[in-house]
Amino acid sequence: MKRRIGILGATGSIGTQALDVVERHRDKFEVVFLTAHRNYEKLFSLARKFGVKRLGFSDPSLEIPSSGDFEIFRGVEGLVELVSNSGVDRILVATTGTVGIFPTIAAIRRGIDVALANKETLVSFGKVVMEELSNSKSMLIPVDSEHSAIFQLVEGRRDEVKRIILTASGGPFRTWTLQEMARARPEDALKHPTWNMGKKITIDSATMMNKALEIIEAYWLFGTKSIDVVIHPKSIVHSFVQLKDGVLLAHIGFPDMRIPIAYGLSYPERLEDVGKETHPYDLTALEFEKPDFERFPALRLAYEVLEKMGWYPAAMNAANEESVYMFLEGKIGFLDIVRIVEEVIRKMDEESPRDETLRDLLEVDRRARELARRIATL
Ligand code: NDP
Numbered sequence: 395m396k397r398r399i400g401i402l403g404a405t406g407s408i409g410t411q412a413l414d415v416v417e418r419h420r421d422k423f424e425v426v427f428l429t430a431h432r433n434y435e436k437l438f439s440l441a442r443k444f445g446v447k448r449l450g451f452s453d454p455s456l457e458i459p460s461s462g463d464f465e466i467f468r469g470v471e472g473l474v475e476l477v478s479n480s481g482v483d484r485i486l487v488a489t490t491g492t493v494g495i496f497p498t499i500a501a502i503r504r505g506i507d508v509a510l511a512n513k514e515t516l517v518s519f520g521k522v523v524m525e526e527l528s529n530s531k532s533m534l535i536p537v538d539s540e541h542s543a544i545f546q547l548v549e550g551r552r553d554e555v556k557r558i559i560l561t562a563s564g565g566p567f568r569t570w571t572l573q574e575m576a577r578a579r580p581e582d583a584l585k586h587p588t589w590n591m592g593k594k595i596t597i598d599s600a601t602m603m604n605k606a607l608e609i610i611e612a613y614w615l616f617g618t619k620s621i622d623v624v625i626h627p628k629s630i631v632h633s634f635v636q637l638k639d640g641v642l643l644a645h646i647g648f649p650d651m652r653i654p655i656a657y658g659l660s661y662p663e664r665l666e667d668v669g670k671e672t673h674p675y676d677l678t679a680l681e682f683e684k685p686d687f688e689r690f691p692a693l694r695l696a697y698e699v700l701e702k703m704g705w706y707p708a709a710m711n712a713a714n715e716e717s718v719y720m721f722l723e724g725k726i727g728f729l730d731i732v733r734i735v736e737e738v739i740r741k742m743d744e745e746s747p748r749d750e751t752l753r754d755l756l757e758v759d760r761r762a763r764e765l766a767r768r769i770a771t772l
């Protein structure tokens with residue numbers, strides 16, 4: 395029987411690669427719905443190709459000239475309705491930003507499995523997602539390449555794990571000085587050496603905030619604070635797991651997001667013919683370096699946030715998202731991104747204590763964005 399799936403953020407980098415996987419394995423999957431934010435032309439064309447009738451647009455005010463014979467769902471409520479009532483077995487959450495939380499919760503409440511690419515959701519609302527999961531039969535399968543790697547490495551041996559070691563490419567500014575980074579323009583930051591991704595995550599890779607978010611993501615997924623980061627420019631080792639006796643397990647393969655996406659869609663089954671196979675002869679001169687917290691303060695901040703948890707990750711994530719967009723709009727410099735995130739956290743630290751319900755965390759998210767915009771104009 396085919397697995398019935400829905401893809402949120404189908405027009406993006408992850409979404410289109412997921413549809414590539416589906417195209418190669420049409421006998422395994424039936425695509426029941428697709429969503430985008432605004433790009434209806436691309437979504438309509440994907441929907442026609444895959445015979446999908448139900449479509450969602452997260453922008454509630456989007457005007458579509460003619461929707462043909464598609465059934466259209468609008469706004470976040472529309473996405474939640476799509477997830478809840480479409481009879482899917484699994485969703486892939488591949489939207490950017492924190493909007494993914496509402497369809498994710500809706501899926502978990504219906505016992506629908508979630509393949510999660512959208513790390514922001516877990517960083518900001520990890521506690522809520524984990525609580526919902528503990529009352530549900532849904533599975534959460536990580537799609538982020540490092541977390542998919544760790545998920546595969548720890549399966550069946552969670553009690554033996556001593557440490558998780560996330561690999562990071564180091565991004566386009568791995569060898570840049572702080573002075574050079576201070577002058578970096580969006581077009582410099584958008585040139586990622588190994589991965590071809592959406593703009594937001596590409597900027598996050600340049601500041602290494604992407605790895606900062608992944609540290610928190612790993613905490614929620616694997617329940618440990620024993621998390622290291624190593625710089626590995628070639629992105630061939632997708633992460634390591636160190637066991638109690640010191641043994642180091644590595645997950646190896648060419649950088650190709652279709653592999654973790656396919657696993658997220660097919661788990662517990664493994665699909666054939668997903669991406670290019672890696673052979674030991676391909677593993678020449680693999681290098682691993684210590685991360686530099688001076689040039690990449692996002693990493694230092696992540697460890698502070700990991701220590702404190704509570705509302706801190708939600709503030710870090712929301713302030714970062716806002717700052718990344720301000721950088722892309724040319725309103726702030728590259729080094730201002732993490733500087734603003736740190737300042738937002740300091741300011742919020744001085745305010746009244748906060749709880750960790752969904753409502754409180756959404757308020758943290760709103761407040762952090764407001765503060766980030768305000769600090770940028772000072
Ligand atoms: P893209 O920017 O390529 O795509 C984003 C998708 O989300 C598009 O379908 C877009 O629709 C939609 N979208 C944009 N804004 C909103 C919004 N406000 N509300 C709802 N949907 C929106 O992103 P990526 O595919 O690169 O990344 C998606 C997620 O996956 C991110 O959370 C990222 O961190 C994570 N990820 C990505 C990796 C990658 O290789 N790309 C690797 C690991 C994780 P529209 O086209 O209409 O704008």
Ligand code: MG
Nearest residue numbers: 538539540608
């Ligand atoms: Mg990653």
